Amino acid sequence: MKKSIKPAVSCQLLAVRKTFLLPIIFFGFLIGQSLAIGGEGKKDVKKELTVAEISKNVQAAQEAAKDSQMDLAMEMKDTLSGAVQKTKGKVQMKSPDKIFVHYTQPAEQFLYVGPNLTRMYQPDQKTVYQQRSGKGKDSAPVYLGIGKQLKKYIEISKVVIFSDSGDQVGLLFTPNDKMAAGFDKMRVWIHKKDWWPYQIEMETPSMNTKAKFTNFSFNQGLKDSLFQFTPPPGAQVVEGSVF
Numbered sequence: 357m358k359k360s361i362k363p364a365v366s367c368q369l370l371a372v373r374k375t376f377l378l379p380i381i382f383f384g385f386l387i388g389q390s391l392a393i394g395g396e397g398k399k400d401v402k403k404e405l406t407v408a409e410i411s412k413n414v415q416a417a418q419e420a421a422k423d424s425q426m427d428l429a430m431e432m433k434d435t436l437s438g439a440v441q442k443t444k445g446k447v448q449m450k451s452p453d454k455i456f457v458h459y460t461q462p463a464e465q466f467l468y469v470g471p472n473l474t475r476m477y478q479p480d481q482k483t484v485y486q487q488r489s490g491k492g493k494d495s496a497p498v499y500l501g502i503g504k505q506l507k508k509y510i511e512i513s514k515v516v517i518f519s520d521s522g523d524q525v526g527l528l529f530t531p532n533d534k535m536a537a538g539f540d541k542m543r544v545w546i547h548k549k550d551w552w553p554y555q556i557e558m559e560t561p562s563m564n565t566k567a568k569f570t571n572f573s574f575n576q577g578l579k580d581s582l583f584q585f586t587p588p589p590g591a592q593v594v595e596g597s598v599f
Contacts, residue, residue: 407515410525410546411507417551418503423450423578424552426569428457430499433564447500447569454583455500467598468585469500475585476598484587485598499567502544502553512537523548550574 430443445459455469466477475486498505509515509529519526527544531537538560545555552572558565587593 405517405520405525407510407517407527410517410527410551411510413551414503414506414546414553419451421449421451421552421574423448423574423576425449425571425573425576425578427571428499428567428569430565430567432566435560435562435564448578448582449500450578450580450583454580456583457500466585468583470583474598475587477585477587477591482588482591484591484593486593486595487598498539498542498558499556499565502556506544506553509537509542513542518543519545524554 425446425448428443428445428447431440432443433440441462443459444461445457445465448456453469453471455467457467459465459467464479466479468475468477473486473488475484477484502509509531512533513529513531515530516528517525518528525546525548527546529539529542529544531539534540539558540561541559543555543557544553546553550572552569554569554572556565556567
């Protein structure tokens with residue numbers, strides 16, 4: 357009788373061990389899975405950019421570019437009449453404060469922005485409009501000076517990052533004082549590969565402007581003579597606001 361009882365006892369003990377071990381094994385498996393998932397999650401976590409970091413990167417890119425060239429396509433819409441004007445041209449800049457723009461559409465025009473003088477030459481009218489002002493980067497239109505002036509616009513606005521993908525980031529500016537800033541809202545898209553603004557949308561009470569830059573090139577050794585301008589003989593020179 358004793359010999360017949362031993363196998364039954366052994367089977368019962370084995371069943372108890374299995375019953376006891378299964379929850380432990382299952383619990384250990386869950387912990388392992390959690391750790392594995394946690395490890396994968398850490399690998400996939402992407403550090404979010406801040407406005408300050410974006411501003412710093414853009415400023416560094418501007419300082420590194422001794423000169424730059426790009427194509428411009430711009431659309432301006434009158435908010436009252438709905439009339440739209442499309443403009444195309446080529447922009448060339450040289451550090452620290454020289455800008456030359458050859459507009460080809462809708463009519464040929466030449467814009468020269470220098471340290472103390474801004475000039476717009478319109479060949480079809482044989483007229484030069486010029487205004488004396490501060491530093492070149494401050495007297496240029498917003499769409500041309502946004503790179504160098506980004507930090508200033510951040511300081512006077514509430515800024516949020518509305519887009520952040522693998523290759524670009526978008527900033528939305530809402531100025532604290534719209535009258536002083538000269539716009540109601542502004543969106544700026546920036547390439548991460550070179551930290552250069554490539555698209556701008558600006559809203560004002562009277563005009564909505566969209567400007568897009570393409571075909572960038574940097575540090576090509578642009579000559580100073582490109583940014584120099586002498587009114588041609590017979591051209592009328594008009595003092596006042598260029599824009």
